[in-house]
Amino acid sequence: MTIISARPTAAARTGERTFADRHIGPGPDAAASMLQALGYDTLQELVDAAVPADIRQDAPLDLPAPRSEAELLADLRVLASKNILKTQMIGQGFYDTLTPPVILRNVLESPAWYTAYTPYQPEISQGRLEALLNFQTMVSDLTGLPVANASLLDEASAVAEAVLLMRRTNKARGAGKTVLDANLFPQTLAVVQGRAHALGFEVEVADLSAGLPEGEISGIVLQQPGDDGAVVDHAATIAAARERGAMVTVAADILSLTLIVPPGEQGADIAVGNTQRFGVPLFFGGPHAAYMAVRKGLERSLPGRLVGVSTDDAGAPAYRLALQTREQHIRREKATSNICTAQALLAVVASMYAVYHGPAGLKAIAQRVHRHARTLAVVLASAGVDLVAEQFFDTVCARVPGRAKAVVEAAEALGVNLRLVDADTVSVSADEATTTEHLVAVAAAFSLADPESAVAAASAATEDAAGAHALGTAVVRTSEYLTHPIFNTIRSETQMMRYLRRLSDRDLALDRTMIPLGSCTMKLNSTAEMESISWPEFAGIHPFAPGHQTAGWRALITDLEARLCAITGYAGVSIAPNAGSQGEYAGLLAIRQYHLANGDSDRTVCLIPASAHGTNAASAVLAGLKVVVVRTAADGTIDSADLDAKLEAHREQLAAIMITYPSTHGVYDADVREVCDKVHAAGGQVYIDGANLNALVGLAQPGRFGGDVSHLNLHKTFCIPHGGGGPGVGPVAVAEHLVPFLPAAAAGESNGRTGTPVTSTPYGSAGVLPISWAYIAMMGGEGLTEATGSALLTANYVATRLTEHFPVLYTGNRGLVAHECILDLRELTARTGVTAEDVAKRLIDYGFHAPTLSFPVAGTLMVEPTESEDLAELDRFVDAMIAIRAEMDQILAGDFTVADSPLRRAPHTATAVAATEWDRPYSREQAAFPVPSLRQDKYFPPVGRIDGAAGDRTLICSCPAPEAFEN
Known part of the structure; x- marks a missing residue:
């Protein structure tokens, strides 16, 4: 059956292009030229030849008609309007925050940051690697532990990873049970218990304030502050656990650590948590960058990614991912985690929030948050309300027997969401966005007669740091943090804007070049798809907000799930x-x-x-x-x-x-x-x-x-x-x-x-789901199908043009590939000494991100052009690869050795090319401008080829001193 129609494009019919016309790179004329090169008259013929007939679906996708960009954004406005935006004081691990506009515009909404790929080619990733190193340094400083990773998926799964880390590294007690403090967030308890059930190890939930339970224990998990808001001096519990041979994880609120003693200083082995409140919107629950920091000796067991510092071929400091063999795609069934995607973009936002505010600014925000919580506590206690905890950071948990639901409903009517813990308990969390007016509304919800006066009086009383509900000296932090210059020198918005631009300019992202990574599908992320994610009606919704406030979100999610069912043929x-x-x-x-x-x-x-x-x-x-x-x-x-x-x-x-x-x-x-x-x-x-x-x-x-x-x-x-x-x-x-x-x-x-x-x-x-919903809605069934056909077309076009220069390793029916092709360099490597990695690094000089290196077959490159790349860009990539093959032939001809070839010496920095001395057997022009088009638009990598082994031998995974860059 014909699935891909031969319809003319909208431009051919009316002169106006549809979204699908703009998403798919090759236009009708280019597609016809590419098909001719492959020996096919139509895209349908190519699809029929490539895709086995017995798996083909027998009807077009049953999806609504495609929407234009304007219609789509109007649809999203309607959905967003169905969400009820309240002041969020629910807490439970998620807090409102004020994203600095300079970071919102120049990171979260910038394709230079959001279209980049994982930094497996570090020479073209120095900007985001520096930002992630800032993140690691920030987390390490605040937690009081020497090594932090470059983010994890969310807090609950980060705690689960910490539990597994304790079990595999505690050689003496690894088989013992894991004890979870009952004062952990309920979502954390549920996720860890699920992980434990799957792997068959014992987990016990206990009130650790009453002491450790009996039996052999591999590790314990505490929370600071606890689910009830209490800030506790955990030093004695941690010491008791260590005396029993157990390891200790503390799930710590990142903002609170500017004021209270960090886990590392209390003796914890591991700290985990969420950096959401460092400028990342609530997003109805995510994406948010979790973190993990560990004591010395655990760095080589740390899950996820770790940015480290090495040097390039000129001896200059350079960033890279360290200890990559820990990653699951290399270790397979021997992996200690299945983490693949981290939360790099959100980690960058959080790290830049710390750069923007600096240590003094972060502490001031934390003090203001704490002061609001203390004010509320004084107000409630003065009215006779019983408080669960006398010492807290941002969350006041109040007992109101039989009245909790009424209090929460009254607060909602006044525009504030509180947390209904149970029939007798209400929890209120202050955050960066909390104001005095919000406290007045909360006080009114608790039925205080004159809430304005009560809040004013309590606020005055709490100006004294030693006043009511102040933190005790045993938990007050005295150590310094964020002392590196990067957190202390950028103060104006001009500086911040230029710093963000400077870092993004060091990278190669999709806004500048094709990223032909096989298996990773780095295609267009259109602006229309991205636009709505930062709208307050989507971004400002708490994940645990009442269902009647989230109708728009749930309608979008239900519809997206239904469309994915229609696309995949599954039931749910x-x-x-x-x-x-x-x-x-x-x-x-x-x-x-x-x-x-x-x-x-x-x-x-x-x-x-x-x-x-x-x-x-x-x-x-x-x-x-x-x-x-x-x-x-x-x-x-x-x-x-x-x-x-x-x-x-x-x-x-x-x-x-x-x-x-x-x-x-x-x-x-x-x-x-x-x-x-x-x-x-x-x-x-x-x-x-x-x-x-x-x-x-x-x-x-x-x-x-x-x-x-x-x-x-x-x-x-x-x-x-x-x-x-x-x-x-x-x-x-x-x-x-x-x-x-x-x-x-x-x-x-x-x-x-x-x-x-x-x-x-x-x-x-949930926060990024409008992107996919928008894509499917604007493409429609016919557009999605054409995109698939076009992905096959671009892949087969590249394979056909390159196969005489770099043999395609695997093909299917009639010598065709699917959406990607594997270029086999192994025979060429044997003849010339040029490796697949050499080709990957040389492509940087041509302004390209490399294809996937040595996966799934060592010594190969896997190329996936995607449907979004136009013919000119495809030809630019093919021409670069053919030019690289000619340089391999120069080695065979004896023009230079492989060690002194432009392939092995790649990539070439501007510093190297402009140096007074040039002792290489090829010209500067061949090094930097191997094809004429590069004279107009040239990307110079900020560093030369990086020595990965040296970086692993000497592990440096926090910001180096400025003196390291002076030479």
């Missing part, structure tokens, strides 16, 4: 997972719980092809499954004989198989239905990794050709930008029988699901 979708890795985890948990519900507790084996994404194996392990690898055949497909052998060997224990489709090798395996049928016949479930769904949308539906579950990467196929390594959203889509096992909400109002919670909030990183 949950958008809760806040990364693709978390989507994998949630999907595998659903499979595991399904088997348990059927009494099949022995089904614990997960088959994973050798070519699969590394997160697959790591997620399977975290879900409590045993990984069995299935070999890959010579043509890149699953080895059928080995699959049969593994199915037979594990027939009674088989839980699932994880298949990436199209495969990680960039081809459509023709036997995918047969594989699915074999697994089902053995009693297993089929997990189809949706990372490459952008090669299926509108053409085939994994839920219809054999899949039981898939995760989808909204940050890839559906246009959420990568943000330099996050945010991401990884919805999990399932067949009807798995719908009951989709992730439940960890806290707040129910999201209607019953499976294991995986994120802190009911809807995960």
Whole structure:
């Protein structure tokens, strides 16, 4: 059946272009030229040749007609207006904050920051790496621990990661139980308990203020301040735990650490938390950058990413990701975490908030927040209200027997949201946005007769730092923090604006060049898609706000889930997972719980092809499954004989198989239905990794050709930008029988699901969902299908033009690839000595981000052009690759050795090219301007090739002193 129509574009019909016309790079004439180069007359013919007929869907996508940009923004305004924006004083880990406009405009809303990819090519990522190093330094200083990572997904999952870290590094007590303080946030308790259940270790919830429970303990988790707002001197509890051989994690509020003793100074091994209140909007629950900091000796076990300092080939300081072998895509089933996407963009915002305010400014904000909380406490205590805690930072928890609901409702009527803890308890959290007027409204909600006077009197009483409800000396911080010049020299907006511009100029993001990363789909993130995420009616909603205030959000989410069902052919979708890795985890948990519900507790084996994404194996392990690898055949497909052998060997224990489709090798395996049928016949479930769904949308539906579950990467196929390594959203889509096992909400109002919670909030990183909703709405079914066809067209065009220079490793029917192709450099490397890494670094001199390096096959480059790149950009990339091949031929001809070639000496900085001395056997022009087009628009990397090994040998992961850059 014809799915891709031969319709003329809107421009051809009316002169006006649709959004789909603007999203898809090659216009009709360019597409015709590309098809001619491939030997096809129409895009439909190419699709019919490339995509196996037996998986093709038999009808167009059942989606509403596409909306124009203006119509779409009007639709979003209507949805936003259905959300009721109140003053948010709910707390529970989420607080209103004032994002400095210079950061909002120049980071969160800047494509130079939000379109960047994860900094695996550090020479072209120096700007965001510096920003992330600032983040690590900020977290390390505030927590009092020497090493911090470059962010985690959210606070609850960060605590779960800390629990696993304690279990694997506590050699003496690792098998013991983990004790969680009862005063942790409820969402944290739920997520950690779910992780423990999947992995089969014991967790005990206890009131640690009453002492440690009996039995062997691997680690304990405390919260500062606690769920009830109490600030507690944990030193004695921490000392008692360490005496028992247990490790200690403290979940700490980042702003409070400017005033109270940090976890590291009290003896904790690990500190975790959320940096949301450092300038990141509430976003209905995310995305927000969590953090983790550890004591010395744990840095090489730290999950997630770690920015470190090394030197380049000229000896200049240079930033890079350190200890990358810890990452799950390399370690696979031996990984200690499945974290892939972090929250880099939000970590940058938080770090710049600290740069903007500096230590004195942060402390002043914290003092104002604390003063508001103290004022409220005095008001309530003076009126006879019983307070749960006498010592607190920002949260006042009040007992009002039988009246809690009435108080919360009265406050809502006055424009303020409070937290209903239970029938007798109300919690009120002050934050950066709190004003005296808000305190008056809260006092009125508690039925005070003259709230204005009461607040005024209490405010005057609390001006004295030693007055009522002040923090005791045992918990008051006296140590310095944020002493590095970067936090103490940028004070004017002019300086801030220029600093942000200076850092972004050091990077190569999608706003300047194609990012041809295979498997990562770095395509257009349109401005119309991005515009609404910072609207207050979306960004200012608390994740635990009452349901009647969030009708717009829930309508958008319900509709997005329905559209994703229509696209994938599945029966249900949950958008809760806040990364693709978390989507994998949630999907595998659903499979595991399904088997348990059927009494099949022995089904614990997960088959994973050798070519699969590394997160697959790591997620399977975290879900409590045993990984069995299935070999890959010579043509890149699953080895059928080995699959049969593994199915037979594990027939009674088989839980699932994880298949990436199209495969990680960039081809459509023709036997995918047969594989699915074999697994089902053995009693297993089929997990189809949706990372490459952008090669299926509108053409085939994994839920219809054999899949039981898939995760989808909204940050890839559906246009959420990568943000330099996050945010991401990884919805999990399932067949009807798995719908009951989709992730439940960890806290707040129910999201209607019953499976294991995986994120802190009911809807995960909801704040970026309008991006994907807008993309689907503006493209419509026909536009989405054409985008898929165009992705196949661009990939096959690049493969065809380059194959005589760099052989394409795997192809499918008629020598075609899917949405990406693998260029095989291994034979050329053997002849010339030039490695795939050399080519990647040399591409920087041509102004390109490199393709995916040595994945999934060592010594190769995986190229994915996407549908958004136009023919001129595709040809620019192809011309660069052909020029690089000519330089390899120069080595063969003896013009220079590989060691002294422009490939091995790449990338070339402006400093190197402009140096007085030039002793290289190729010209400066060849080094910097190897093709004429570069004379007009030239990107010079800020550093030369970085010595990664040196950075790992001497681990430096906080801001170096300014003197390091003087030479």
